[in-house]
Amino acid sequence: MPTGVSLRDAREQLLAAAERVLLHGGPAALTTRAITREAGCAKGVLHRHFTDLDDLLVALVQDRIARLDRQAAILRAGRDPVVPTVAAALTELFGSVALHVVGLIIARDGLRARLRAISPKGVPLLTEAAAMLSGYLAAERDLGRIERSADPDTLAMTLIGTVHLAFAGRDGELPPPADVERLVAGVLAGSLP
Incomplete structure (x- = not known):
């Protein structure tokens, strides 16, 4: 069973999700889990585009x-x-x-x-x-x-x-x-x- 959905422009969507998390929760809220949850994808997608x-x-x-x-x-x-x-x-x-x-x-x-x-x-x-x-x-x-x-x-x-x-x-x-x-x-x- 898939753990996420297919993303178009995954890198840009992850950056946009990070911005939203930052705006709503501040620097302390920025975790890979929070960002991938906001982007609606699995953590593996983040690690495919970014080392950490x-x-x-x-x-x-x-x-x-x-x-x-x-x-x-x-x-x-x-x-x-x-x-x-x-x-x-x-x-x-x-x-x-x-x-x-x-x-x-x-x-x-x-x-x-x-x-x-x-x-x-x-x-x-x-x-x-x-x-x-x-x-x-x-x-x-x-x-x-x-x-x-x-x-x-x-x-x-x-x-x-x-x-x-x-x-x-x-x-x-x-x-x-x-x-x-x-x-x-x-x-x-x-x-x-």
């Missing part, structure tokens, strides 16, 4: 980092005012599963060690998000929409830290968009012409 739980979680973090590439393209293509654009990008980042992924990286030593081999500096995902914002701010500086003396790297890291604190510990409740814009405007106040 941390391998699956590395893939989850890498998937979130790849999504930043799409967000960066959206930032580069737009020409809306800087403050609401940055606020929207940070809300997209922290309003999704990314905030939970950061907690996961902090909570799991084995995962963090594996990610260090891929992303040796900073906190994976946050480091790439800061690079995305820095690139956007540098482009805006080149267009004259940010002061020439502005340091995009410092601004990006400050924005990531500030807005991360506004989203952290809210149990799924997002801060009001006006609050996020106010924080972004405060960080960028000395850098806007």
Whole structure:
């Protein structure tokens, strides 16, 4: 008798199931049993696609980092005012599963060690998000929409830290968009012409 059902795109379904478990139960809830139960498959399916739980979680973090590439393209293509654009990008980042992924990286030593081999500096995902914002701010500086003396790297890291604190510990409740814009405007106040 089969122990599970046939899955299309099993790898993607397992990643999606891991996201749902993480969102609903936090890092401690992430077990191979919980993920395969959520995906509706046998544990053997998970082990056919991933060597172990941390391998699956590395893939989850890498998937979130790849999504930043799409967000960066959206930032580069737009020409809306800087403050609401940055606020929207940070809300997209922290309003999704990314905030939970950061907690996961902090909570799991084995995962963090594996990610260090891929992303040796900073906190994976946050480091790439800061690079995305820095690139956007540098482009805006080149267009004259940010002061020439502005340091995009410092601004990006400050924005990531500030807005991360506004989203952290809210149990799924997002801060009001006006609050996020106010924080972004405060960080960028000395850098806007």
